[in-house]
Amino acid sequence: MSIRVFLGVAAGKLSRHIMRLLGKGASTLPGKIGLSFCPDLLAHLAKDVRCIVVTGTNGKTTTSRMIEQTLIDSNASYFCNKSGANMMNGITTEFIMNSSLGGKAKKDFALIECDEAAFKYVSKQVDAECVVATNVFRDQLDRYGEITHTLNNIKIGLQNSVNATVCLNADCSLTASLKDEIDNPIVMYGVNLPIYKEHIKESSDAPYCIHCKHEYEYEYITFGHLGKYHCPNCGYSRPDPDIAVTDIYVSDADHSEIGITFETGKYHASVNLPGGYNIYNAVAAVTAASVMGFDVKTSIDALSTFECGFGRMEKFMLDDTETRMILIKNPAGCNQVLNFLSNINEKTLFVVCLNDNYADGTDISWIWDVDFESLQRIEDNLTGVLVSGIRADEMAMRFKYAGIPEEKIKVIKDYEKLIDEFTSQDAPVYIMPTYTAMMDLRAIVSKRFGYKNFWE
Amino acid sequence: MNDYQINICHLYPDLLNLYGDTGNIICMKSRLERRGIKCEVTGLSVGDKLNAADFDLFFIGGGQDFEQDALLKDADQNKKADIRAAIDDEKVFLCICGGYQIMGQYYRTWDGKQLDFMGLIDFYTEGHEKRMIGNYMFECDALIALDNAAEIKADDLIVGFENHSGQTFLGEGIKPIGKVLSGYGNNEKAEYEGMHYKNVFGAYCHGPMLPKNPRFCDLLLQTALDRKYGRGTVALTELDDTLENNAHNYMVNRLSK
Numbered sequence A: 001m002s003i004r005v006f007l008g009v010a011a012g013k014l015s016r017h018i019m020r021l022l023g024k025g026a027s028t029l030p031g032k033i034g035l036s037f038c039p040d041l042l043a044h045l046a047k048d049v050r051c052i053v054v055t056g057t058n059g060k061t062t063t064s065r066m067i068e069q070t071l072i073d074s075n076a077s078y079f080c081n082k083s084g085a086n087m088m089n090g091i092t093t094e095f096i097m098n099s100s101l102g103g104k105a106k107k108d109f110a111l112i113e114c115d116e117a118a119f120k121y122v123s124k125q126v127d128a129e130c131v132v133a134t135n136v137f138r139d140q141l142d143r144y145g146e147i148t149h150t151l152n153n154i155k156i157g158l159q160n161s162v163n164a165t166v167c168l169n170a171d172c173s174l175t176a177s178l179k180d181e182i183d184n185p186i187v188m189y190g191v192n193l194p195i196y197k198e199h200i201k202e203s204s205d206a207p208y209c210i211h212c213k214h215e216y217e218y219e220y221i222t223f224g225h226l227g228k229y230h231c232p233n234c235g236y237s238r239p240d241p242d243i244a245v246t247d248i249y250v251s252d253a254d255h256s257e258i259g260i261t262f263e264t265g266k267y268h269a270s271v272n273l274p275g276g277y278n279i280y281n282a283v284a285a286v287t288a289a290s291v292m293g294f295d296v297k298t299s300i301d302a303l304s305t306f307e308c309g310f311g312r313m314e315k316f317m318l319d320d321t322e323t324r325m326i327l328i329k330n331p332a333g334c335n336q337v338l339n340f341l342s343n344i345n346e347k348t349l350f351v352v353c354l355n356d357n358y359a360d361g362t363d364i365s366w367i368w369d370v371d372f373e374s375l376q377r378i379e380d381n382l383t384g385v386l387v388s389g390i391r392a393d394e395m396a397m398r399f400k401y402a403g404i405p406e407e408k409i410k411v412i413k414d415y416e417k418l419i420d421e422f423t424s425q426d427a428p429v430y431i432m433p434t435y436t437a438m439m440d441l442r443a444i445v446s447k448r449f450g451y452k453n454f455w456e
Numbered sequence B: 001m002n003d004y005q006i007n008i009c010h011l012y013p014d015l016l017n018l019y020g021d022t023g024n025i026i027c028m029k030s031r032l033e034r035r036g037i038k039c040e041v042t043g044l045s046v047g048d049k050l051n052a053a054d055f056d057l058f059f060i061g062g063g064q065d066f067e068q069d070a071l072l073k074d075a076d077q078n079k080k081a082d083i084r085a086a087i088d089d090e091k092v093f094l095c096i097c098g099g100y101q102i103m104g105q106y107y108r109t110w111d112g113k114q115l116d117f118m119g120l121i122d123f124y125t126e127g128h129e130k131r132m133i134g135n136y137m138f139e140c141d142a143l144i145a146l147d148n149a150a151e152i153k154a155d156d157l158i159v160g161f162e163n164h165s166g167q168t169f170l171g172e173g174i175k176p177i178g179k180v181l182s183g184y185g186n187n188e189k190a191e192y193e194g195m196h197y198k199n200v201f202g203a204y205c206h207g208p209m210l211p212k213n214p215r216f217c218d219l220l221l222q223t224a225l226d227r228k229y230g231r232g233t234v235a236l237t238e239l240d241d242t243l244e245n246n247a248h249n250y251m252v253n254r255l256s257k
Helices: A001-020 A029-037 A041-046 A060-073 A088-098 A116-125 A147-158 A173-180 A276-291 A296-305 A330-340 A366-369 A373-378 A392-399 A413-421 A435-449 B023-033 B065-088 B141-148 B216-231 B243-256
Strands: A052-055 A079-080 A109-113 A128-134 A165-169 A187-191 A217-223 A226-230 A245-251 A256-262 A265-271 A313-317 A320-328 A348-353 A382-388 A410-411 A428-432 B005-009 B036-045 B057-058 B092-096 B106-108 B114-116 B121-141 B155-171 B177-180 B195-197 B200-203
Touching: A001 A029, A001 A041, A001 A088, A001 B155, A029 A041, A029 A088, A029 A366, A041 A088, A041 A296, A041 A428, A052 A060, A052 A116, A052 A256, A052 B243, A060 A079, A060 A109, A060 A276, A060 A296, A060 A313, A060 B243, A079 A088, A088 A109, A088 A116, A109 A173, A109 A276, A116 A147, A165 A276, A173 A187, A187 A276, A217 A276, A226 A382, A226 A413, A245 A265, A245 A276, A256 A276, A276 A296, A276 A330, A276 B106, A313 A413, A313 A435, A320 A413, A330 A366, A330 A428, A348 A392, A348 A413, A348 A435, A366 B177, A382 A392, A382 A413, A392 B023, A392 B243, A413 A435, A428 A435, B005 B216, B023 B036, B023 B057, B023 B216, B057 B195, B057 B216, B065 B106, B065 B114, B092 B216, B141 B216, B177 B195, B177 B243, B216 B243
Parallel strands: A052 A109, A052 A128, A079 A109, A128 A165, A165 A187, A187 A245, A320 A428, A348 A382, A348 A428, A382 A410, B005 B036, B005 B057, B057 B092, B092 B200, B106 B121
Antiparallel strands: A217 A226, A245 A256, A256 A265, A313 A320, B106 B114, B121 B155, B121 B177, B195 B200
C-alpha cells in the first residue's frame, strides 16, 4: 500500500465526517481531497471491485436503481453513487467511503452512474466489468457541446474500458454506431415495437446517418430518434438486439407490463414507473444484470419492486397534498415527461422550477424545444401552472406561448410561498424542477415536513 | 381586416433547430395571430426548391457542424438564387448563429481550411478555440432609431444567450445590429453584435431571440407588413407584454450589474 493512497483515503473520510457534522451531504468533496493527495486514487480503490458503469444522456439514474434492486435481491455486497454525484469527484468519494484506510475494498460490487463527459476520465481508473450506454440525446449544450461530441466522449470511455462487456441501445443510431469503434464483447438491447400510439411532436436529434449523413428511414419510432432505422444510402441499420422488449401489454399512468425476450425465452415484466423511457431503462437494467451473471428472473422481478426516488416520479405527501417530483434537464427527457403528463385524466396542478446555474445548464433555451403545447390537450384538468426558480419569468412566458391561458400561470419566486400555495389546494401536484432547483426544494421540504436529507 | 397575411419561410427546420431557435417562429406567429393577422409557416429543407415570391419573412436558425455539408450543397442548388433575390427585394430575414454565418462569404478554421458559404452578404467568420458562451446583451440601433430620444431605454436592448467559437467580421458598409453591453458579440475585438443589411438581421442570439425581446420581434413583423402592404397600411396594435417584459427586464437588470 502506498502512503499516498492511505493519505487520500484518510483525508477523504475525515472531510466527510466533518462535513456531516456540519449538516452537509459532502458527496463530492472527499473525492476531490482524496484525488489531490493521490491522483490515481480511484484506480487503487477500484482494483478489486466488480464495477458496473451506467452512462448515456438519459436514464442513468433509473437504470442504476433497477440494477441496484437486482443486487439487493441477490444479496450481493455492493455500493453505489446514489445522490447524483456522477463525475470524477463524486464517484471517487463513494469508493473512499467503501474502502478501508489501507485502500482495501469493503464490498464486492460497485454500481456507478457516470456522467457522459466524465466517463472518459473515470474509465482511465475504473476497470469496469460491464458498461451500459443508454442513449445519446441533445443535452445542456453549453456543457457538453454538440451531440457528436458527447458520442465521442462515450467512445473514448469505452475504448479505455478494455475488459468490459458493453451493453448498447440498438434503437439509438448514435449509441449503436459505437459497436464498430470498440473490440469489446457487445450485448445489444432494444424495443422491437413502437411504444406509443400517438406521441408528441418532437424533432429528432439525429435525423441523418452518422456514417454518410444521408437521411434515415424508419420502420417505426419509439420516441425521439429511437426506433428501427436504416440508412438507404450506406446501409447502416439498427442491429438486431440480443435482448429485446417484444410485447407491451399495458402502459398506464403508474406502470407498464412488458414482455422481454432473451435467447433463453420470454419473461413477463412489470415496470413500476410509467412512460416509454422507463421501458428502455428496464431492458437496459436486465441486460446489465445478465452480463454480470445474475439470475434473469431476479432481475425481471426487481423491475416491479425497485424504488427510484430522487426526482424520478418521486412521491411526497406534503400535508395532505399528493406531490410527485420529476427532474427535468433536457428537451428529450422533458418531452418524455410531457408524453406521460399530457395523458393524465384528473385535476392536476403543475409546478415548474427553472434555474440556470452551471449544474442546470446555463442556457435555458431548450425549454422552447419542449412541446409544452401538448398540455393544451389536458387544459380542462390543469388547475394551474406555478412557475418558480431563477428563470421563472422566462418559464412563465414559455407557458403563455404554449397556449396556456395567462390567468392560469402564476410566478412565485419564493419557495416557501410556493409550497404554501400548492399545499393549500386539493389537486395532486407534479413538480418539475431543474437540478439545483430540486436540491433547494428538497432542503426546504425536508426541513418543513420532516423528510430525510437526500444522502440518508 | 382579416385579409392581411404574412408567409414565413423556415429554412432547414430539421437541420438548423438547435438551442430553442424554433421559439422565434412560435413567437412571430403568435404575435401576428393575436392581432388578427394571418400567418402561415412553411418549412423548407434539403431537396425542397425555394420560390422566394411565396414568402414575406425568412427565418434560419443555428445547427450542428455535423450537418453543414449536406445543407450547403442543397442551398447552392435549390435556394441561393432565390434568397439573393429576396434580400434585394427587401424582404425580412432573421438569421441566428450558424444560419447567420452561412449568409456570409466563408468560414475559415483555425488551421486555415476554408469552407465557402453562400456569399450573399459581405462578412466572414473565423473559427477560434475559445468558445464565447453565456448570457449577453446588446443595443439595437434599429430600435433606438425608432425612438427619436436621446437616451437609450431598456427596450432598445436585446438580451439572449450566445454560444459560438466562430468570430465574425463585417465587410465595409455592413452595419452591426448594435453595441455589446455585456458578453462578446461578433468577435472578441469588435464590441458589436450581429449584422444588419437591408432588412436582413443576423445575430448569435439564442434564447430564443424574439420572445423576450418583443419590441424587436414587432420591428421585424412591422417591416414585413410595410413592405408587403405599403407603409402605414397595417399598424401593429399593442399587446399585453407583461410576461415578455418581465423576462426581458430580469436579464437586463442581471446583466447591468
